[in-house]
Amino acid sequence: MRCEVVAIGSELLLGQIVDTNSSWIGEQLALVGIDSHFQTKVGDNLGRMVQALEIALGRSDAVIVCGGLGPTQDDITKEAIAKVMGVDLELDDEIAARIEHMFTSRGRRMPMNNLRQAEIPVGATAIRDPQPGTAPGIIAPVGDKVIYATPGVPSEMKEIMAGAVIPDLIKRAGISATIVSRTLRTWGESESGLAERLAGRVAVLDRVGNPTLAYLASGIEGIKVRLTAKGADEAEAHALLLAEEAEVRAILGDIVFGVDDETIEHSVLSLLRDRGLTLGLAESLTGGMMGSRICDVPGASDVFRGSIVSYAAEVKFSILGVPEGPVVTADAAAAMAAGARRVLGADVGVAVTGVAGPGPDEDGVEAGTVFVGLDLGPLGGEAGPEAFEVKLPGSRLQIRQFSVITALSALRTRLLLAH
Amino acid sequence: MRCEVVAIGSELLLGQIVDTNSSWIGEQLALVGIDSHFQTKVGDNLGRMVQALEIALGRSDAVIVCGGLGPTQDDITKEAIAKVMGVDLELDDEIAARIEHMFTSRGRRMPMNNLRQAEIPVGATAIRDPQPGTAPGIIAPVGDKVIYATPGVPSEMKEIMAGAVIPDLIKRAGISATIVSRTLRTWGESESGLAERLAGRVAVLDRVGNPTLAYLASGIEGIKVRLTAKGADEAEAHALLLAEEAEVRAILGDIVFGVDDETIEHSVLSLLRDRGLTLGLAESLTGGMMGSRICDVPGASDVFRGSIVSYAAEVKFSILGVPEGPVVTADAAAAMAAGARRVLGADVGVAVTGVAGPGPDEDGVEAGTVFVGLDLGPLGGEAGPEAFEVKLPGSRLQIRQFSVITALSALRTRLLLAH
Numbered sequence: 001m002r003c004e005v006v007a008i009g010s011e012l013l014l015g016q017i018v019d020t021n022s023s024w025i026g027e028q029l030a031l032v033g034i035d036s037h038f039q040t041k042v043g044d045n046l047g048r049m050v051q052a053l054e055i056a057l058g059r060s061d062a063v064i065v066c067g068g069l070g071p072t073q074d075d076i077t078k079e080a081i082a083k084v085m086g087v088d089l090e091l092d093d094e095i096a097a098r099i100e101h102m103f104t105s106r107g108r109r110m111p112m113n114n115l116r117q118a119e120i121p122v123g124a125t126a127i128r129d130p131q132p133g134t135a136p137g138i139i140a141p142v143g144d145k146v147i148y149a150t151p152g153v154p155s156e157m158k159e160i161m162a163g164a165v166i167p168d169l170i171k172r173a174g175i176s177a178t179i180v181s182r183t184l185r186t187w188g189e190s191e192s193g194l195a196e197r198l199a200g201r202v203a204v205l206d207r208v209g210n211p212t213l214a215y216l217a218s219g220i221e222g223i224k225v226r227l228t229a230k231g232a233d234e235a236e237a238h239a240l241l242l243a244e245e246a247e248v249r250a251i252l253g254d255i256v257f258g259v260d261d262e263t264i265e266h267s268v269l270s271l272l273r274d275r276g277l278t279l280g281l282a283e284s285l286t287g288g289m290m291g292s293r294i295c296d297v298p299g300a301s302d303v304f305r306g307s308i309v310s311y312a313a314e315v316k317f318s319i320l321g322v323p324e325g326p327v328v329t330a331d332a333a334a335a336m337a338a339g340a341r342r343v344l345g346a347d348v349g350v351a352v353t354g355v356a357g358p359g360p361d362e363d364g365v366e367a368g369t370v371f372v373g374l375d376l377g378p379l380g381g382e383a384g385p386e387a388f389e390v391k392l393p394g395s396r397l398q399i400r401q402f403s404v405i406t407a408l409s410a411l412r413t414r415l416l417l418a419h
Numbered sequence: 420m421r422c423e424v425v426a427i428g429s430e431l432l433l434g435q436i437v438d439t440n441s442s443w444i445g446e447q448l449a450l451v452g453i454d455s456h457f458q459t460k461v462g463d464n465l466g467r468m469v470q471a472l473e474i475a476l477g478r479s480d481a482v483i484v485c486g487g488l489g490p491t492q493d494d495i496t497k498e499a500i501a502k503v504m505g506v507d508l509e510l511d512d513e514i515a516a517r518i519e520h521m522f523t524s525r526g527r528r529m530p531m532n533n534l535r536q537a538e539i540p541v542g543a544t545a546i547r548d549p550q551p552g553t554a555p556g557i558i559a560p561v562g563d564k565v566i567y568a569t570p571g572v573p574s575e576m577k578e579i580m581a582g583a584v585i586p587d588l589i590k591r592a593g594i595s596a597t598i599v600s601r602t603l604r605t606w607g608e609s610e611s612g613l614a615e616r617l618a619g620r621v622a623v624l625d626r627v628g629n630p631t632l633a634y635l636a637s638g639i640e641g642i643k644v645r646l647t648a649k650g651a652d653e654a655e656a657h658a659l660l661l662a663e664e665a666e667v668r669a670i671l672g673d674i675v676f677g678v679d680d681e682t683i684e685h686s687v688l689s690l691l692r693d694r695g696l697t698l699g700l701a702e703s704l705t706g707g708m709m710g711s712r713i714c715d716v717p718g719a720s721d722v723f724r725g726s727i728v729s730y731a732a733e734v735k736f737s738i739l740g741v742p743e744g745p746v747v748t749a750d751a752a753a754a755m756a757a758g759a760r761r762v763l764g765a766d767v768g769v770a771v772t773g774v775a776g777p778g779p780d781e782d783g784v785e786a787g788t789v790f791v792g793l794d795l796g797p798l799g800g801e802a803g804p805e806a807f808e809v810k811l812p813g814s815r816l817q818i819r820q821f822s823v824i825t826a827l828s829a830l831r832t833r834l835l836l837a838h
Contacts (some may be wrong), residue, residue, distance in 0.1 A: 013455050015446030017636060020437050022460070027434030036432050037467055041441070041458040046457055055474060170748040216435055281728070287714025288700075288707025295706025298777060298815060306734040309700070309710040309726035311719070315763055319738075343757060344734055396717060 001173035002035045002060040006052050008077055009053045009152060009382040010043035010069035012309050021157055028161060028208060030230070032170055032179050044068060049080035053147065057084065061145055062169060064161075066150030070133035071114045081140050082121035089119040092126050095136055097389040126163040139168060146172065162327060178231045178237040187264065187409040188255040191215055199249055211244045220293075220401035222257065222264065254413055264408045265294050270347065271415050277379075280346030281307035282320055282336035284327070284353040285370065291406045298325045302397045305344040310336065316353075319343060328353055328365045333373030334385035349385070350411050352403045356396045368392045368399050372407045378419050420592035421454045421479040425471050426497055427486035428571060429462035440485045440576055447580060447665040450519045450647065451589055451598050452830065463487060468499035473567065476503065476765045480564055481588060483580075486571030488554035490532045498499070500559050500566050501540035508538040511545050546583040586686055596649045597656040601664060604759060606683065608827040610634055613642060616670055630663045637714075641676065641822035643685065676831055683827045684713050690834050691722045693766065696798075699765030700726035701739055701755035703772040704789065718769060723823040724763040729755065735772075747772055748782045752792030753804035760794045768794040768804070771822045771832050787811045787818050791826045798837050 005022045012019045022039045029036045037060070042052040051067075057065045068077030074244030082089050103110035108242035117135050118128050127137035137160040138149040148165045150157045186194065194215060195202075205213055211229035218224055231237030249256055257267045273278055279392040283290050284344050291307035294300050308319055322332050333351050341349030350373070359369025368391050375385040388410070392402040430726050431438045441458045448455045456479070458635035461471040468487075475482045487496030501508050523530035534726055536554050539545050546556035556579040557568040567584045569576040572719045605613065613634060614621075630648035637643055650656030668675055676686045691698055702709050710726035713719050727738055735741040739758025741751050752770050760768030769792070776786025787810050794804040809827070811821040 012442070013445045013458060014449045015442040015444070018437060018442045020441050023431070023434040023437045025434070026432045030433045037462060037464070038434060038471065039460040043456060045456070051478075052457065059470075074828045143829065283707065283710075285714070286711065286720075287723075287728050288702065288710030288728060289714075291702075291707030291730070292705065292819075295704070295708075295775070295819070300706075301730060306706050306724075306728050307728035309707060309728060311710070311714065311723050311725045312763075315725040317764060318764070343738060344731075345737070354716070366836075394781065397715065400711075400714070415560050 001062070001169070001175070002037060003029055003062040003064060003169060003418045004056040004060045004327075005039040006042045006049075006056055007039070007152075008039075008044065008049065008065060012041045012043075012067075013043050021154060022051045022314070024154070024158065025064055025066065025161060028166060032166060032174060033175060033177070034169060034333065044074045046076050046078060046080055046083070049077065050083050050417070052388055053080060053084045056396055057142060057147065062172070063145075064146060064165060065143050065149045066157060069117070069137075069149060069151045070332065071111075071117050072134075075083075075114070077149055078119060078121060078138065081124070081138065081149060082146065085121050085123060085140060085142055087122040090122050091115070092118050092120050092136075095126055095128075109313060127160055137164060139164070162288055176235045177232060178233070179228060179230050180237045181226060181228040182240050182241055183260050184225045184227070184245065184248060184252070184256045185258040185262065185264075186225060186252060186255045187222045187257055187405055188413070189223070189237055189252075191223055192219050194225065194252070198225075200249060201247060205244075211240055213248070214242075219398065220405050222405060225252075227257075238249075252415060257409060257412055263293075263297075264405050264412065265297050265300075268412050268415075269294065269300055269303050271412060275345040275415070277303070278305050278345075279303050280340040280344030280349050281306045281309055282316075282349065282351035282373070283309045284311060284316070284341035284351075285338070285356040286352050286403050287359050287401050288309060289400055290350075290352065290407060291405060293404055305346045308336075308340055309344065326363060328361065328363070328371065329357060330371050330373075330387035330389060333371035333387040335373070337375040337387070338385045339371035341377060347377055347379070348411070349373075349377075349416075350407050351375075351387075352407045354392075354399070354403060356399045357402075358396055366391075367396075370399070370403050372403075372410050374411060376414060376418060379416075380414075398400070420588070420594070420819075421456060422448055422483060422588060423455060423475040423479045424458040425468075425475055425482055426460045427463065427468060427484060428460075428570075429464075431460045431486075433570040440571065440573060441578065444483055444485070447585060448588075450600050451585060452594060452596070452649070453592060456726070462528045463495060465495055465499055465502070468496065469502050472499060472503045476561060476564055478568065480732060481591070482564075482566045483575060483584060484516075484566060484615070484736060486570045487534070488556075488568060488570045488590045490530075490536050490554075491799070494581060495566055497538060497540060497557065500543070500557065500568060503566065504542060504559060504561055506538050506541040508535070509541050511537050511539050511555075511648045514539075514545055514547075515674050518726045524724040527548070544629070554581060558583070563719045566625035597653045598647060598649050599656045599660050600645060600647040600651070601660055601771060602647070602679050603644045603664065603667060603671070603675045604677040604683075605644060605674045606676055606808050606824050607832070608642070608671075610642055613644065613671070617644075617667065617807050620666060624663075629802050630659055632663075638817065639824050641824060643677075645670075655786065673832055673835060676828060682712075682716075683824050683831065684716050684719075685813060687827050687831050687834075688713065688716055688719060688722050690831060695835070696722070696766040697724050697764075698722050699724045699763030699768050700730045701735075701768065701770035701792070702726055703730060703735070704753070704775040705771050705819050706730060708819055709769070709771065712823055724765045727755075727759055728763065745782060747774060747780065747782070747788060748789065749790050749792075749806040749808060752790035753794070754792070754808040756792035756794040756806070760796060760826060766796055766798070767834075768792075768796075768829070769826050770794075770806075773811075773818070773822060775818045775822075777815055785810075786815075789818070789822045789825070791822075791829050793830060795832055795833060795837060799833075800837075
């Protein structure tokens with residue numbers, strides 16, 4: 001079973017919008033084991049849309065068209081599909097009634113334009129719009145092949161893909177196997193280091209062919225290890241996946257900080273919440289990025305006290321109580337962590353100081369030199385605040401991003417040890 | 420003249436990487452007036468790459484292929500181009516010598532694999548790699564049409580596009596006109612508000628057809644107004660562009676904060692630097708994002724002192740000296756700005772406090788309610804710290820992002836007034 005993606009919209013070709021829909025759909029198809037060999041972008045032009053659809057349908061069994069379903073004159077995806085099918089458009093009464101109801105229930109008259117959203121090619125089936133007022137998707141059979149149409153708005157597209165398109169594709173493909181996947185997020189080991197540790201396990205998996213394992217380096221999101229398992233049914237696939245996850249976790253240990261969408265911030269916040277601890281930060285080269293990432297997580301406020309962004313050295317001395325002297329050192333990082341803990345009234349203090357570049361700082365310290373400080377208070381034992389040095393690669397922005405995940409990952413590991 | 424883009428890489432189809440190269444290339448083509456009607460993604464498979472190239476070349480005059488030029492076995496773009504041309508690959512001695520020199524000059528032996536980067540199709544021309552060790556681009560004539568190949572690494576692709584591909588395309592297209600473009604970045608007026616203010620001017624431009632004007636809402640980057648002018652030569656095009664920029668600036672006034680890649684952070688930092696002023700921040704809902712954005716700008720350290728991220732109310736009271744009481748108010752924002760200025764030893768203090776959501780806060784204040792505080796010290800006159808309220812739309816992340824640009828934009832306007 002082969003399925004192509006055709007993304008519609010002149011704004012995609014002009015570079016005004018980056019086409020992230022096709023990428024997302026490609027990933028979903030790969031996950032259920034459907035091959036996708038081509039993806040095409042085409043503008044809002046009927047002739048060229050028909051051409052793109054015909055080429056795609058000529059070499060694949062199914063085509064997913066994304067965008068061009070709205071109520072404006074530009075939106076002609078349904079016309080293009082009807083042309084490929086050799087049929088006309090007709091009004092779907094049920095959808096028309098729903099759209100009309102949406103307007104009248106708000107005391108507004110429906111502009112006639114909006115009825116266009118209720119038209120579908122003769123012989124096609126509308127995918128009922130889960131949210132009233134949004135464009136319905138379409139399943140359009142063409143001989144023994146099929147064209148699916150989804151809206152271009154990512155949230156609507158995803159809903160229709162998950163609820164209707166993927167299940168229909170699986171049915172058509174006669175895929176009896178269920179495929180499930182899980183991503184383990186890691187930090188603390190390079191991609192090649194991970195590969196080395198997992199080499200033996202990968203050799204076993206390669207022999208059996210199921211489950212499979214793949215890596216993906218994702219910057220501030222960590223290095224991801226994706227496990228995919230196939231089974232006769234959901235229960236079998238899940239059992240295989242869980243067993244493989246246990247194998248991989250046994251090899252990787254604590255460097256796995258999260259699963260699927262769980263960021264290091266999520267992970268650290270729940271560890272702290274579980275222990276009833278609050279967090280205070282002191283940031284230098286990251287400039288507030290660590291605090292900002294933590295606040296991305298809704299509900300951070302019961303753990304996160306704040307961050308002292310001490311970009312200037314004097315702010316480190318005056319607010320955080322760092323002893324005067326060089327500020328890109330382990331001692332400065334430890335003192336910053338202790339200062340953050342104290343002035344923010346937090347149970348735990350985390351600090352980063354270093355050189356983001358470009359080029360070395362005025363003291364000649366190389367870009368990428370970063371010190372992380374941790375102060376766990378009484379929980380940390382008698383040794384007091386601690387600090388360590390890392391050398392981080394990349395651009396100014398990457399060094400700052402890697403500093404954030406390195407510091408939060410260190411806190412996570414330290415909290416697990418302290419337990 | 421029509422030019423298509425073919426992006427190479429199985430990882431693009433699998434959704435592991437989003438194809439931003441094609442978008443960027445599409446924008447560059449539009450800018451010089453070359454039509455691009457289709458963009459295709461295809462995996463690392465010789466047969467399918469050849470098929471994609473032949474389809475593209477069949478309906479367009481030129482094709483830009485992006486990716487697949489590296490030294491590994493997966494990188495077969497040159498093989499595919501040679502096949503379309505009906506020729507073999509041959510070693511380009513000059514490139515081979517350069518690659519070998521790069522290794523020997525570092526005292527390393529060159530792996531034979533790397534010589535593959537020196538092979539090009541017979542009849543094609545190598546675009547000399549501007550950086551040693553990177554893959555050269557290729558110009559491959561096919562009849563009266565042409566295929567260009569660029570590396571997939573964005574920075575290398577952009578260099579080869581700007582230095583060789585676009586100039587060659589312009590020559591082939593016989594484009595005698597020069598097209599130049601400039602983006603004005605604005606904040607302080609909605610997209611529809613901008614459109615209203617510019618309606619008269621746009622009507623004039625629509626009649627003449629040159630220059631042209633377009634809008635693009637870009638979140639934390641502001642709302643962009645793009646001006647594009649066409650002239651018989653560079654001087655004429657630039658003169659038209661400058662004249663139009665003056666017209667538009669006269670209408671929009673101070674809401675234009677920057678040009679092209681200039682962010683609000685850039686703009687605020689240079690205004691402060693010019694006046695010899697330093698900056699201190701106090702952030703609540705933004706969690707450090709404002710400081711982090713400012714540190715994205717290299718050289719921020721001569722202006723930026725730091726930020727007090729006072730996420731917990733008590734931190735606002737204890738460190739910033741905000742009077743105890745509700746903290747999402749104009750008074751609290753003004754007190755935060757004054758506190759930031761004082762404790763960070765800065766000339767100017769900027770503060771944001773508000774509700775990022777989801778949902779209202781515990782006091783029932785709606786998500787999107789944000790107060791900005793400014794303290795310009797003696798520069799601000801006798802009135803002392805000031806504050807204002809805004810209602811911001813969108814998700815938790817958007818509200819935080821809009822808070823950053825709103826606060827920095829307010830500081831910019833205030834500094835211009837104080838001058």
